[in-house]
Amino acid sequence: MNAGESLRLLREQRPLVHQITNYVVMNETANATLAVGALPVMAHAREEVEEMAGIASALVLNIGTLSPHWVDAMLAAGTVANERGVPVVLDPVGAGATRYRTETAQRILDSVSVAVLRGNAGEIATLVGVAAEVRGVESIDGGGDAKGLAREAARTLGLVAAVTGPVDFVSDGDRTVAVANGHPLLGSITGTGCMASALTGCFLAVAGSPLAAAAEALVAFGVAGEDAAVGAQGPGSFHVNLYDALAALDPETLDERAQLS
Amino acid sequence: MNAGESLRLLREQRPLVHQITNYVVMNETANATLAVGALPVMAHAREEVEEMAGIASALVLNIGTLSPHWVDAMLAAGTVANERGVPVVLDPVGAGATRYRTETAQRILDSVSVAVLRGNAGEIATLVGVAAEVRGVESIDGGGDAKGLAREAARTLGLVAAVTGPVDFVSDGDRTVAVANGHPLLGSITGTGCMASALTGCFLAVAGSPLAAAAEALVAFGVAGEDAAVGAQGPGSFHVNLYDALAALDPETLDERAQLS
Amino acid sequence: MNAGESLRLLREQRPLVHQITNYVVMNETANATLAVGALPVMAHAREEVEEMAGIASALVLNIGTLSPHWVDAMLAAGTVANERGVPVVLDPVGAGATRYRTETAQRILDSVSVAVLRGNAGEIATLVGVAAEVRGVESIDGGGDAKGLAREAARTLGLVAAVTGPVDFVSDGDRTVAVANGHPLLGSITGTGCMASALTGCFLAVAGSPLAAAAEALVAFGVAGEDAAVGAQGPGSFHVNLYDALAALDPETLDERAQLS
Numbered sequence: 001m002n003a004g005e006s007l008r009l010l011r012e013q014r015p016l017v018h019q020i021t022n023y024v025v026m027n028e029t030a031n032a033t034l035a036v037g038a039l040p041v042m043a044h045a046r047e048e049v050e051e052m053a054g055i056a057s058a059l060v061l062n063i064g065t066l067s068p069h070w071v072d073a074m075l076a077a078g079t080v081a082n083e084r085g086v087p088v089v090l091d092p093v094g095a096g097a098t099r100y101r102t103e104t105a106q107r108i109l110d111s112v113s114v115a116v117l118r119g120n121a122g123e124i125a126t127l128v129g130v131a132a133e134v135r136g137v138e139s140i141d142g143g144g145d146a147k148g149l150a151r152e153a154a155r156t157l158g159l160v161a162a163v164t165g166p167v168d169f170v171s172d173g174d175r176t177v178a179v180a181n182g183h184p185l186l187g188s189i190t191g192t193g194c195m196a197s198a199l200t201g202c203f204l205a206v207a208g209s210p211l212a213a214a215a216e217a218l219v220a221f222g223v224a225g226e227d228a229a230v231g232a233q234g235p236g237s238f239h240v241n242l243y244d245a246l247a248a249l250d251p252e253t254l255d256e257r258a259q260l261s
Numbered sequence: 262m263n264a265g266e267s268l269r270l271l272r273e274q275r276p277l278v279h280q281i282t283n284y285v286v287m288n289e290t291a292n293a294t295l296a297v298g299a300l301p302v303m304a305h306a307r308e309e310v311e312e313m314a315g316i317a318s319a320l321v322l323n324i325g326t327l328s329p330h331w332v333d334a335m336l337a338a339g340t341v342a343n344e345r346g347v348p349v350v351l352d353p354v355g356a357g358a359t360r361y362r363t364e365t366a367q368r369i370l371d372s373v374s375v376a377v378l379r380g381n382a383g384e385i386a387t388l389v390g391v392a393a394e395v396r397g398v399e400s401i402d403g404g405g406d407a408k409g410l411a412r413e414a415a416r417t418l419g420l421v422a423a424v425t426g427p428v429d430f431v432s433d434g435d436r437t438v439a440v441a442n443g444h445p446l447l448g449s450i451t452g453t454g455c456m457a458s459a460l461t462g463c464f465l466a467v468a469g470s471p472l473a474a475a476a477e478a479l480v481a482f483g484v485a486g487e488d489a490a491v492g493a494q495g496p497g498s499f500h501v502n503l504y505d506a507l508a509a510l511d512p513e514t515l516d517e518r519a520q521l522s
Numbered sequence: 523m524n525a526g527e528s529l530r531l532l533r534e535q536r537p538l539v540h541q542i543t544n545y546v547v548m549n550e551t552a553n554a555t556l557a558v559g560a561l562p563v564m565a566h567a568r569e570e571v572e573e574m575a576g577i578a579s580a581l582v583l584n585i586g587t588l589s590p591h592w593v594d595a596m597l598a599a600g601t602v603a604n605e606r607g608v609p610v611v612l613d614p615v616g617a618g619a620t621r622y623r624t625e626t627a628q629r630i631l632d633s634v635s636v637a638v639l640r641g642n643a644g645e646i647a648t649l650v651g652v653a654a655e656v657r658g659v660e661s662i663d664g665g666g667d668a669k670g671l672a673r674e675a676a677r678t679l680g681l682v683a684a685v686t687g688p689v690d691f692v693s694d695g696d697r698t699v700a701v702a703n704g705h706p707l708l709g710s711i712t713g714t715g716c717m718a719s720a721l722t723g724c725f726l727a728v729a730g731s732p733l734a735a736a737a738e739a740l741v742a743f744g745v746a747g748e749d750a751a752v753g754a755q756g757p758g759s760f761h762v763n764l765y766d767a768l769a770a771l772d773p774e775t776l777d778e779r780a781q782l783s
């Protein structure tokens with residue numbers, strides 16, 4: 001794991017990260033992708049997603065404002081990504097809140113080989129069949145054993161699971177890494193989970209493994225959150241600072257600042 | 262009417278506010294909802310809106326970028342909300358600008374029991390059959406008798422009408438309250454009307470009556486606008502300050518600062 | 523060409539600019555439109571686009587997140603705009619990246635009389651049949667002869683072509699104007715190309731010719747970019763400053779600051 005080196009590669013290679021994501025955060029995840037150094041592209045039409053996914057370096061699927069046409073596009077893009085060896089991130093926004101969200105997330109997991117599943121505790125618990133309280137798209141679940149949940153999700157679903165919260169846990173089923181970077185203000189604005197998923201896509205394009213990519217992305221995002229909180233007067237100024245902080249991330253010091261365990 | 266107490270309850274209970282709204286402002290209304298203390302959820306698929314509306318504490322319908330599938334979802338969600346006693350806000354964005362907008366707003370009013378109708382003078386006038394000049398989604402109408410308009414809309418349509426402008430008027434047909442809080446910079450960015458509607462949804466979840474909810478939401482939003490204007494260099498910095506100001510609203514002083522009459 | 527006078531007229535007349543654009547930037551282009559002094563309206567339903575385009579002073583078509591229903595709406599709106607003499611801007615986002623984008627941009631150009639085509643070098647080169655490297659929605663093409671490309675696009679397609687980049691080139695086939703205003707930070711956030719297209723729509727409503735409108739819009743946007751960079755700490759604060767700077771543009775000094783050649 002070497003977050004600084006991955007960040008350096010990201011900025012050098014500027015990988016294209018195809019995102020089929022929700023209406024609420026499209027601008028935000030595109031700007032976070034640009035700020036960290038990669039190139040975002042948003043495309044969801046059935047007519048072009050296969051071609052776009054095929055030329056991308058990573059594909060991010062996010063069901064935050066899902067509807068049937070978009071789900072079809074996600075499945076088609078995911079299939080091509082798998083064929084071409086393009087790694088896929090799934091963000092199961094609101095799984096557990098409605099049957100449609102839960103079933104759609106499961107359907108994507110059944111049809112597409114997902115490299116990293118990034119969600120909050122409630123969403124991930126839902127997908128491994130553990131009872132969870134999800135209110136809308138917020139996980140209310142106090143946390144419980146998030147570390148064990150990440151490991152279980154990784155084993156059950158056969159992927160890298162990233163369960164984010166006050167401390168994030170990333171597991172490939174064998175190794176489980178805790179990332180303690182971040183700041184409470186990240187919970188005060190919408191879309192920070194989605195940004196974490198987008199950044200995971202960016203790091204997947206350059207990192208040594210899906211486990212490394214997910215952990216490195218969360219280190220980078222958490223450190224940026226810490227920097228963004230400095231001088232923030234509330235959620236609005238924190239939000240602005242977050243893009244400045246992502247763009248200012250220093251590959252030389254990123255690993256020193258990582259709070260991994 | 263007690264805006265401070267409602268704000269305190271909002272932050273304590275964190276009600277889920279389901280919003281079927283327009284593409285332009287989704288991020289903005291979600292962040293305003295979070296900043297004031299509630300939990301937003303955006304969901305528009307016919308496959309899930311009934312389930313989502315059924316678990317929400319309020320439902321906000323906003324036709325700003327309407328299309329047939331979205332209108333169907335609004336009607337379905339509104340019907341379930343009515344059955345479950347979940348209060349509904351309607352923001353008839355651009356009613357009067359095109360026949361489709363006017364007819365859709367009327368159709369929702371005919372099919373769904375709306376607790377609060379929040380719009381500008383041109384939109385509300387259109388819906389009560391008064392001639393109005395609407396250009397796109399902006400009300401050009403100088404104002405005229407906005408107070409009388411609010412009362413007439415409330416009586417004719419059988420709901421609480423909130424006609425916003427330099428001074429806002431909220432009426433249930435019997436009582437009409439004027440809210441003079443706010444700042445001209447609120448008119449310099451897109452989506453502030455939509456944010457006012459989203460906040461009305463938040464307050465509906467906790468306030469004593471729809472009239473109180475609408476007036477309290479406009480007091481809170483107006484006071485935040487006044488605070489956001491301090492030090493703003495223009496619409497961009499005002500927009501950022503607005504979220505900081507919403508999050509910083511003080512329940513203890515909110516009613517002292519209310520300019521009600 | 524008189525950018526200051528057009529800006530003055532814009533703020534006086536507040537023309538309605540109908541935009542059928544992509545999900546990523548809708549809030550951004552609406553706010554840029556408001557900041558410069560015009561009125562934006564976003565409407566994409568087949569049920570209303572003809573009526574809305576018919577009452578607008580300019581129509582902006584942007585294929586950034588295209589899908590069949592939206593393309594149909596663009597064609598319908600464009601046709602009505604042509605009948606009513608409402609000038610049309612086309613932003614062929616990502617032409618060259620996928621066949622669907624290239625073919626859709628060509629289809630719009632075949633069906634609608636476009637006053638100004640605004641894109642990056644890769645997009646415009648694709649549409650005049652010159653080989654170009656486009657990655658997602660970013661032009662990677664080093665530039666080459668952007669001036670010649672603008673002229674060739676104008677002649678081949680029979681419109682005003684605005685090829686934006688470090689230096690922008692605007693041509694009607696006879697005259698080609700270079701606009702050297704701007705700042706590298708404009709490339710650090712998503713949607714600045716889309717904002718340039720939206721502002722071109724604003725200026726089309728008041729300028730003396732499509733050539734003047736496109737060049738004046740790029741002068742105004744470039745000067746605002748220069749002002750926004752002052753004190754910016756990165757892409758987040760630059761983005762905020764950009765709206766403040768657009769709103770603060772001074773008609774009296776705009777032409778002195780224009781770097782035209």
